[in-house]
Amino acid sequence: MDISKDIEKIKNFSTEVKKNILEMAFTAGASSSHFGGALSIVEIISFLFSHKMKIKKNNPNWIDRDRFILSKGHACLAYYAALCEVGYITKEQIKTFEKDDSDLLGHPVINRKLGIDFSNGSLGMGLSLGIGVAIALKKNKKENNIFVILGDGECNEGSVWEAAMAAPNLNLSNLYAIIDNNNFQQTGSNKEIMNTDSLYKKWSSFGWETKEVDGHDIEKLCKIFEESEQSPKPKAIIAKTIKGKGFSFSENNNNWHHAVLSKTLYEQAKKELI
Amino acid sequence: MIINERNIKVWSTIGSRATFGIAALELAKEVDNLMVLTCDVSTSAGLDRYRKIYPDKYLDLGIAEQNLIGVAAGLASEGFNVITTTFAPFQTIRCCEQIKVNIGYMKQKICMVGIASGLTLGNLGFTHCCIEDVGILRTIPGITIISPSDSLETVKALEAAIKSDKSIYIRLTGSSNNPIVNDKDYTFEIGKSIKLREGKDLTIFCAGAMVYNCLEAAKILSEKNISCSVVNMHTIKPIDKDAIKKASEKSKLIVSVEEHNIIGGLGSAIAEYKATLNNSPKQLIIGVDDIYSKGGSYKFLQEKHGLTPGKIVDNILQNLK
Numbered sequence: 001m002d003i004s005k006d007i008e009k010i011k012n013f014s015t016e017v018k019k020n021i022l023e024m025a026f027t028a029g030a031s032s033s034h035f036g037g038a039l040s041i042v043e044i045i046s047f048l049f050s051h052k053m054k055i056k057k058n059n060p061n062w063i064d065r066d067r068f069i070l071s072k073g074h075a076c077l078a079y080y081a082a083l084c085e086v087g088y089i090t091k092e093q094i095k096t097f098e099k100d101d102s103d104l105l106g107h108p109v110i111n112r113k114l115g116i117d118f119s120n121g122s123l124g125m126g127l128s129l130g131i132g133v134a135i136a137l138k139k140n141k142k143e144n145n146i147f148v149i150l151g152d153g154e155c156n157e158g159s160v161w162e163a164a165m166a167a168p169n170l171n172l173s174n175l176y177a178i179i180d181n182n183n184f185q186q187t188g189s190n191k192e193i194m195n196t197d198s199l200y201k202k203w204s205s206f207g208w209e210t211k212e213v214d215g216h217d218i219e220k221l222c223k224i225f226e227e228s229e230q231s232p233k234p235k236a237i238i239a240k241t242i243k244g245k246g247f248s249f250s251e252n253n254n255n256w257h258h259a260v261l262s263k264t265l266y267e268q269a270k271k272e273l274i
Numbered sequence: 275m276i277i278n279e280r281n282i283k284v285w286s287t288i289g290s291r292a293t294f295g296i297a298a299l300e301l302a303k304e305v306d307n308l309m310v311l312t313c314d315v316s317t318s319a320g321l322d323r324y325r326k327i328y329p330d331k332y333l334d335l336g337i338a339e340q341n342l343i344g345v346a347a348g349l350a351s352e353g354f355n356v357i358t359t360t361f362a363p364f365q366t367i368r369c370c371e372q373i374k375v376n377i378g379y380m381k382q383k384i385c386m387v388g389i390a391s392g393l394t395l396g397n398l399g400f401t402h403c404c405i406e407d408v409g410i411l412r413t414i415p416g417i418t419i420i421s422p423s424d425s426l427e428t429v430k431a432l433e434a435a436i437k438s439d440k441s442i443y444i445r446l447t448g449s450s451n452n453p454i455v456n457d458k459d460y461t462f463e464i465g466k467s468i469k470l471r472e473g474k475d476l477t478i479f480c481a482g483a484m485v486y487n488c489l490e491a492a493k494i495l496s497e498k499n500i501s502c503s504v505v506n507m508h509t510i511k512p513i514d515k516d517a518i519k520k521a522s523e524k525s526k527l528i529v530s531v532e533e534h535n536i537i538g539g540l541g542s543a544i545a546e547y548k549a550t551l552n553n554s555p556k557q558l559i560i561g562v563d564d565i566y567s568k569g570g571s572y573k574f575l576q577e578k579h580g581l582t583p584g585k586i587v588d589n590i591l592q593n594l595k
Contacts, residue, residue, distance in 0.1 A: 133351060139330075140352065
């Protein structure tokens with residue numbers, strides 16, 4: 001099957017997502033934004049929202065939609081940017097990012113009208129929520145999937161492993177955990193702070209259908225998700241990514257975990273996008 | 275559920291935990307979307323029959339309370355009516371932040387049942403006692419807290435919690451052979467306290483297993499010509515402000531008695547409101563005096579922490595001087 005058109009569509013979507021991220025990060029000004037960890041999931045979230053997930057553009061509350069949980073809630077720049085491209089959030093609304101009384105804070109707050117299904121931000125909680133949703137959908141005889149994005153730093157949290165242990169026991173074939181493995185966390189590399197070693201081995205040994213993939217390669221993302229689909233187990237996708245991906249100044253530079261995007265760098269980034 | 279003299283006696287004998295299991299079993303017959311979630315405590319929570327009869331409405335998540343709350347919230351977000359239960363410290367403090375984010379902040383409706391709260395499990399030590407749950411949960415917006423006075427009230431509270439659209443924590447105290455406070459059917463309304471005894475000198479507000487002890491204390495005091503009102507403050511949050519206001523207008527002394535730390539619980543909730551009233555009387559807060567004591571039997575710990583009828587009387591008499 002020729003998927004080149006799909007890939008092109010996802011690529012275009014991800015370019016727009018990056019543009020939206022730049023707008024929001026710049027708008028945030030001195031209050032800073034979690035820039036690096038949002039850029040590492042741009043292709044993944046674009047693949048999900050423009051291609052993989054069953055959603056309805058005119059109805060964020062569509063009962064038969066696939067569910068999405070951004071467990072690493074600090075990467076919400078990418079989430080809001082994707083929801084904007086889908087059409088749930090307007091270009092005007094994204095400019096309220098982190099402003100007083102905004103619906104778009106630095107971590108997602110449940111708002112079904114805007115397509116934000118859950119509140120997240122405190123790390124290590126999203127996968128448990130996903131399990132609850134996955135059980136509910138199975139009980140209701142729905143065929144939808146649940147996609148949860150976690151960070152590799154987030155995998156320091158013990159609660160992640162409570163959930164990781166439970167999902168295979170519960171035979172949740174409709175649950176996807178996508179681990180953004182960008183090798184960094186807030187104050188250093190994973191190796192410096194808490195060496196998670198092989199996430200593949202860990203998730204695999206917990207009983208997940210586990211795959212590793214270049215998280216920026218859209219073609220490979222399409223392939224790996226398709227390959228996983230038939231497994232009766234819950235799926236763990238270890239996405240090898242680059243923190244701050246897409247801009248020369250931020251790639252693999254952990255100073256961009258949470259930083260201010262200056263006017264100069266904003267202009268430079270826009271040029272790099274073209 | 276059928277409420278009659280026989281059932282009230284049976285529930286009292288088996289205690290509030292086992293009564294909870296029976297009540298859940300009855301609720302499962304009527305509530306299609308009910309789910310009961312536990313953490314490897316089905317026997318302790320009286321759910322052995324439930325899990326056999328309703329395996330589709332039951333989920334054991336193993337010894338993992340943080341995951342318990344997240345899974346419960348996920349189910350609730352898809353329209354299930356969820357009860358979670360485990361021992362009170364693990365049901366509340368172990369997963370406190372999950373409760374804050376999923377139930378408080380995200381407003382997913384869940385009924386949490388903390389079994390063996392207070393001092394019941396004193397011979398297992400204070401890891402298994404729970405004198406902090408009310409104080410901690412009271413600071414999370416959006417959670418109602420109920421502490422039933424006996425086994426019948428446990429049934430009433432659970433039924434009300436399932437019908438309610440609010441998240442509720444039901445704090446179960448007492449052991450088997452739980453004394454009967456309510457010997458016949460009555461109207462139970464969340465947030466509305468029940469005056470069990472009328473008196474003119476002072477008012478005792480109490481909750482959970484302490485209600486029976488306070489009624490006994492009031493009898494002893496009446497023999498000493500001290501007339502007490504006793505109010506079953508089964509709902510600790512939201513607190514029944516009207517009842518506190520009325521009591522403050524006519525009582526010489528307000529007393530609160532709880533099987534909980536004196537910081538953060540029923541006494542604090544009453545004091546917080548009472549402090550806003552003009553000319554309100556003094557309040558005597560009886561409970562565990564902010565200490566982890568040596569452990570022992572339930573009776574031993576009630577005695578040690580001044581929660582038996584006799585000790586409550588002594589404390590009140592001291593404060594009336």
